[in-house]
Structures are given as structure tokens and as C-alpha cells.
Amino acid sequence: MAQKMDVRCEVTVREFIRAWRRAFKKCNPRFKIRGYKLKTNSLRYQCFNELSACVNCGIKGSHVNIELAMDTGQTRPHANMYAYNECGHPILLTKDHIVPKSEGGSDLMSNLITMCSKCNQLKSSNKISKALMRKINKIKERSRKCSR
Numbered sequence: 001m002a003q004k005m006d007v008r009c010e011v012t013v014r015e016f017i018r019a020w021r022r023a024f025k026k027c028n029p030r031f032k033i034r035g036y037k038l039k040t041n042s043l044r045y046q047c048f049n050e051l052s053a054c055v056n057c058g059i060k061g062s063h064v065n066i067e068l069a070m071d072t073g074q075t076r077p078h079a080n081m082y083a084y085n086e087c088g089h090p091i092l093l094t095k096d097h098i099v100p101k102s103e104g105g106s107d108l109m110s111n112l113i114t115m116c117s118k119c120n121q122l123k124s125s126n127k128i129s130k131a132l133m134r135k136i137n138k139i140k141e142r143s144r145k146c147s148r
């Protein structure tokens with residue numbers, strides 16, 4: 001369900017990924033975006049670094065909001081990536097388990113990929129197609145090369 005979010009600031013995907021990469025390379029546990037401190041080791045941010053678009057439909061992340069979930073009493077801001085659909089509505093991009101946790105899938109980066117919330121909902125009960133799996137394997141292969 002859509003949560004009520006208190007948006008503190010909006011940055012471009014580029015600005016966000018750059019700041020995250022600098023901290024990740026230096027092994028800094030936190031990085032700063034416009035004065036907000038965020039956790040570097042978030043798997044979600046690692047997914048966004050690997051692919052800032054939905055692996056399934058290809059919708060591209062346009063901006064990152066630094067926000068607080070209002071109804072959870074959360075006090076620590078975190079970053080959410082959004083894309084705009086053809087109607088101009090923001091669509092949340094998030095990390096998705098390739099092999100679902102319910103089927104023994106791990107929380108390692110090798111089992112995580114960026115997907116939009118729409119595709120994620122459609123996928124939930126269905127298996128990933130062979131074509132999509134090939135696409136995912138290519139992305140994983142590329143990021144393995146980059147991290148060497």
C-alpha cells in the first residue's frame with residue numbers, strides 16, 4: 001500500500017548515485033545528500049547503482065526523494081527512487097528478489113534486482129520468464145566486471 005511520505009528533498013538519480021559511490025568506494029558507513037545522512041550499506045541503494053531502471057518494463061528512475069514514512073513513526077530519512085509513467089504519475093522503484101524469499105532466495109546482491117512497484121506486484125505470484133532471466137544475467141555479469 002502507498003504510504004504517506006514526508007518528502008524532505010528531491011535530487012537527481014545521478015547526484016544520488018555519485019554520492020553513494022564515493023562513500024561505497026571509501027567504505028564510509030554513511031553518505032550525505034543535501035545534509036541528510038544515509039546508510040551506505042543499503043542493498044536497495046546497491047541495486048539502484050547496478051540498475052536505475054525497472055529490469056522488467058524498463059521505466060527509468062528520474063529522481064530520488066529523501067523522505068520519512070509518516071505513519072510508522074520513522075525518524076531516520078531514507079531515499080526512494082521514482083520513475084514517471086506515461087501519465088506523469090510517480091512509480092516507486094525498489095529492490096526485488098529474483099528467487100523469492102519464500103522459496104529460499106537470499107538477501108545477497110546476486111539475488112536482488114531493481115524493479116518498479118507495478119511489475120513487482122504483477123510478478124509476485126508468477127515465475128520470472130526466461131527472457132527476463134537472460135536480461136538479469138547480463139546486468140549481473142556487467143556489474144561483476146565493473147566491481148573487479
Ligand SMILES: [Zn+2]
Binds near residue numbers: 058
Ligand atoms: Zn516495471
